Amino acid sequence: MQIIHSVKELQQWAKEARRNGKTIGLVPTMGFLHDGHMSLIDTARANGANAIVVSIFVNPIQFGPNEDFDRYPRDFEHDRAMCEARKVDVIFAPAVSDMYPQPLTCHVAETTISQKLCGRTRPTHFQGVTTVVSKLFLAALPDLAVFGQKDAQQAAIIRRMVRDLNFPITIITAPIIREADGLAMSSRNKYLSADEHQRALAISRSLFAAQKTVKENPEIKAAELIGAIRSAIEKAGGVVDYIELTDSETMIPQEEMVPGGHHTIAVAAKFGATRLIDNVQLN
Ligand code: AMP
Numbered sequence: 001m002q003i004i005h006s007v008k009e010l011q012q013w014a015k016e017a018r019r020n021g022k023t024i025g026l027v028p029t030m031g032f033l034h035d036g037h038m039s040l041i042d043t044a045r046a047n048g049a050n051a052i053v054v055s056i057f058v059n060p061i062q063f064g065p066n067e068d069f070d071r072y073p074r075d076f077e078h079d080r081a082m083c084e085a086r087k088v089d090v091i092f093a094p095a096v097s098d099m100y101p102q103p104l105t106c107h108v109a110e111t112t113i114s115q116k117l118c119g120r121t122r123p124t125h126f127q128g129v130t131t132v133v134s135k136l137f138l139a140a141l142p143d144l145a146v147f148g149q150k151d152a153q154q155a156a157i158i159r160r161m162v163r164d165l166n167f168p169i170t171i172i173t174a175p176i177i178r179e180a181d182g183l184a185m186s187s188r189n190k191y192l193s194a195d196e197h198q199r200a201l202a203i204s205r206s207l208f209a210a211q212k213t214v215k216e217n218p219e220i221k222a223a224e225l226i227g228a229i230r231s232a233i234e235k236a237g238g239v240v241d242y243i244e245l246t247d248s249e250t251m252i253p254q255e256e257m258v259p260g261g262h263h264t265i266a267v268a269a270k271f272g273a274t275r276l277i278d279n280v281q282l283n
Contacts, residue, residue, distance in 0.1 A: 001084050003091045007099070007139045010053070010092050014141035017051045017089075025049025026142035028133060031056040031093075032073040032187035033082045036177040040146040041086050043174040053140045054083050055092040057099065061107075062128025073190050092140065099135060107131040108165075110157045116253055117153050117266055118277065121241055129154055130161050137167055144170040150177075150184050152264055152279045156251040176278070178204065184278045191274040200271045202236035207280040210265055214257075214282045222256050225265065233269050241268035241275065248281055257282070 004010045017024055025044030029037050037054075044052055056079055063069035076093065083091050107127055113119075114126035137145065147155040155173045162171050177185050182204035183197065192200060206229040213220060213228070222245040229243050244253040248262035257263050266279040 001080075001088055001091065003080070003093060005092075005094055005098065007094060007135075010090070010139045011141065013090060014053075014139075018141065022051040023049050023144070024051045024053060024140060024142040026136060026140045026145040027052065027054045028136050028145065028147070029054060029056055030058045030072065030187065031079050032075055032190070033079045034177075034185045034187065036148055036150060036185040038082065038086055039177050040148060040174050041083075041088060043172055044144060044146045047144055047146075047170070047172055049142075049144055051090075052086075052088045053090045053092055053142065054088050055094075055136050055140070057092075057094055057132070057136075059099075059128055059132040060096055061100070061104075061131060062125050064122055064124060067122075068188075068191075073187055092136075094139075099132070108134045108161065110161055110164075113153065113157050113160060113251055117242055117244060117246070117251065118268060119153075121268075126154070126157055130157060133158055134161070134165075134167075137169055142169055144172055146172045146174055148177075149173050149175050149279070150186065151277070152246075152248075152266060153251045156249065160250075182208070184276070186276065188274055188276070192271060196271045196274065199236040199238065200269075200274075200276055202232045202238060203267055203269060203276060203278045206232035207265060207267065207278060211280050211282060218257070218259075218283070220257075222254070229265070229267065233267070236271075238269040238271050241270065243267050245282075 027040045058072050108130040109127045110130050159171050210225050226243045230240055233240055244266050246253050246264050248264040263282040264279050268277045
């Protein structure tokens, strides 16, 4: 496994790999890797990638001024061992100064999906994401890239960006990997105390309950579903940021379920100081 720190060096590696007929799969991450990230590597391989690049970069421009950039968990040795065990070909771990020459006066922005859900409380977040992902695409030159359904809105925005800007890259979304107790895996789960972790299970449990309710009663009103999730989370001491019924492809909020449509319920809620997101597909 190679560890590459510079954009130029990664581009050279990628061009060489392409000349040798390799199919490059990119898995963008912010590190502090867990089994959710590992499943993205497996998904890249299952979709034909035979040269896997995992990027590990805590991207400063996707954090707001009062967010957790400085204290975001980092453990490069742990990440390196996990990637090595998964037979990753390259870890790309650039310095902030290499990714962002100053002054940075260009960015990539999606203007519609990015305004909803997480975009309402994190107004600059998705512009940071689309900018860094574009830069990673142009550094790793992948044939395919894998994103987690855990960040369903992010995946929808990347799909839209790739469509609108003609990136010649196949975007694959991989399912949410959960702890045995149901909590969606996340690097930020490290912030939760044992008690907060226990209470935060209200998120996944109420989402699974909503899934079951829709199966039994497909005519149910969105407000009723959302109300049940809200009261379960609030009863557990969580503070809801949003609970929305969305179209699964675009992640744009919908008033009601469309018969035969594909819908996802997306939640963001805080337990203590930790903001968690999760979602389930309904049909
Ligand atoms: P992060 O390092 O949290 O920025 O996540 C990097 C990638 O891993 C994103 O595409 C996430 O959606 C994905 N990811 C994070 N947690 C999970 C999970 N529990 N299951 C599946 N994918 C995940």
